[in-house]
Amino acid sequence: MSLTTTHVIAEPFHFTPGSVPLLISIPHAGTHLTPQVASGLSDAALPLSDTDWHIPQLYNFARSLGASILVGQYSRFVIDLNRPSDDKPLYTTATTGLYPDTLFDGRATFKPGMMPTDALRQQYLDQIWQPYHQKIQSELARMKQEFGYALLFDAHSIASVIPRLFDGQLPDLNLGTNSGASCSPALSEMLERICQQQTRFSHVLNGRFKGGYITRAYGQPDMNIHAVQLELTQVNYMEESEPFAYSEAKASELQVLLKQLLGGMVDWGKDAYKQGAV
Template sequence: MANYSSTLGAGDQVPAFEVLSPDEHSVPFVFNSPHSGRAYLSSFLQSSRLDTTQIRQSEDAFVDLLIKDVEHLGAPVLKANFPRAYIDVNREAYELDPKMFEGKLPKHINSRSLRVAGGLGTIARIVGERREIYHTRIPAEEGLDRIERVYKPYHNTLRGLLNNVQDKFGLAVLVDCHSMPSANSNKNHDPKADFVIGDRFGTSCSAWLSSCAVGLLQNMGYNVALNRPYAGGYITENYGRPERGIHALQVEINRALYMDEHAHQPHSGFHDLRKDLMEFLTALVEMVTETFTRETLAAE
């Protein structure tokens, strides 16, 4: 696994990502936090026109800390340490904008995706309110190196975790955890959702599973939306194969519940939300492991 120097302190070495493993892997779940990394390479910061606060606007800030205790439920947690602005593993491997790079890219890149057009490809051009990241074009070799050193090992690890779970239990449930900015109000001026559950409009997991997730959170008093405006990204779409017994569910958390988005710091609601998330995820794990088999879920 690639290590790289971070800005956490002089000489610090941190892994690009980590797996928090339970003492006993006792439930058919894998939890994933791909966008909460906050270890910024000094070389990356030097290549950016943004300051250290601006560049953090694309983080799903502190989500890894909100869910870190779920390993005690008997499931592994895969967490990114690299920042989303450096490379985004919730994209195809080669969603790249040729205009960002100096040099030759492979012919198989996907330069026509809507995400690339919006500046949010595998290597993003912008963060936050359309702030440009880079001073100049990136050497193509550097961009491809990020994919080889970070993107591919991350997905190999996630795939391996899911395969191990399915081999052991005959069923695998991936919970892909994210956060969303509170400023995104919907067009109908309805109250902003506290959570958005995404199942790719019923294609990435059992309808029963997503319905349970929505119901549990609503019963806790939260305002919950399903698939709108976030139905799930590449990870949910790519790994969710309910007909094969692999279910992928995306959970988006409103940042206003737990952090000051301007100061980029947790606020007093952080601990209460962390407690509620554990209650929610504990109940979801119990409902799946105690009641449903692979065949039951796949038939939904």
Template sequence: MADNELDPAFDLAEPPALTSPLFFNSPHSGRIYPKAFLRASRLDATTLRRSEDAFVDQLLEGVARTGTPLMSARFPRAYLDVNREPYELDPRMFEGRLPNFVNTRSLRVAGGLGTIARVVGEAQEIYAARLPVDEALGRIEELYKPYHRTLRRMLNKIHRQFGAALLVDCHSMPSSSLARDERPRADIVLGDRYGTSCGAAIMDCADLTLRGLGYGVARNKPYAGGFITEHYGNPSAGFHVIQVEINRALYMDERQFGLLPSFGRLAQDLLALRDALAALPFGGLESFSAAAE
């Protein structure tokens, strides 16, 4: 990467000793925008940040101090999205021929939100011109693949020690998606791919804990979980993944990208969620039916 702007590509707070089967992940909170990327974009930096899960990694800093691993991307989602298949690419974006194995027909690619996004915000085109194919493949090799290798290594390490692993994949969502969206969104949306990515007891625990703290909680709508939730969640083998989407209005000024006084309370409540999940009897969660939800 030019000027080593994205070296390292991500941060991993890995404790000397694991205290629970939990592992927290923030794949979309990266906020280092490479200079070459900004030059290639037709949008300003503030507009590009609309797809960023702003400050989610900071919300989770207390979790890392409990002996729970925390991983977070440093590169922005608008530059590369690790919550996609490795090769979900739109051929219209690139100069040159994409390899035959690329998935060019997914719904996410059609919406402009593939591994390398075409749009941000309300369908605003990111790039002023087509990108070289080698640029796309380079981002995947240098950023995407190392991220997922580390994610997989940590999950396997936790699983070996505890016989189970729970990945808590954390994101944020805009308080409203479109001007016509008149219904207020839930404070937090929990996703388990409709009961297939984690034991039902995990979903119930997260739901009850957050409701007990005063939050409005929804399940799987409008966010059921992305590639990470689907790919790593395998409850029958003891690998559980739950996605947590946090309404940005709870902790930040969405226009000015500033933190609200309520940020501290939310950070404490996420620590309480961590404690509640860590207290679950993981030895028996593998046997929960995925259809129990």
């Protein structure tokens, strides 16, 4: 685990441009902290256990597919890039907000009286959240202008068992399309078929995780922008307890399926565009 504390808002994201109309958004892998957040975190929050650990490494293969990759650099404990700027809840069940005051398991994120001030949080919104979303918008617009359509894949991971958020153990792959509103039905059906053609990993479409703010805000199939979220259970590529070590052996098996899903999205987009379906 590597934590970085910065006294000024540094680069809020890292972006790698690609050559095909597929943008992979990775909003929750960051571990950068501001001094105020770092000094205020509770003992329970210090391990940053709610991080989407190693997701950039897991999806590094996507560069060879030509995908553009956008990775948030700051911890979700500073500001959550996958929540709306007005902090309206996305789920009726237990969840966390734009500025998480509890961990996924319900414990407090900050020590009493140590949360960042409203003024600091406005700074985080202006200098971390806004640039990330402006980059999504500009990249999707560029893709649409160049190719006629754009594909957005929002990549996430989570511990496989979190009783506060869901019962039992999550399926291995949790695809979300905002209940069908964020992409063409043909795209989600294709992704489901790929999952059904293998037996190693379980999957569900629009189960507990239907897609967060990014999927819901930018998935506009009527405008030829198709968005899908994938929430992976971490048990399939890493250790879910500290120090949250990456497992190359586990990851390589999962990457076979992930390559099929992302490659399938790219091929689907090309075929649909030729047929005038996007």
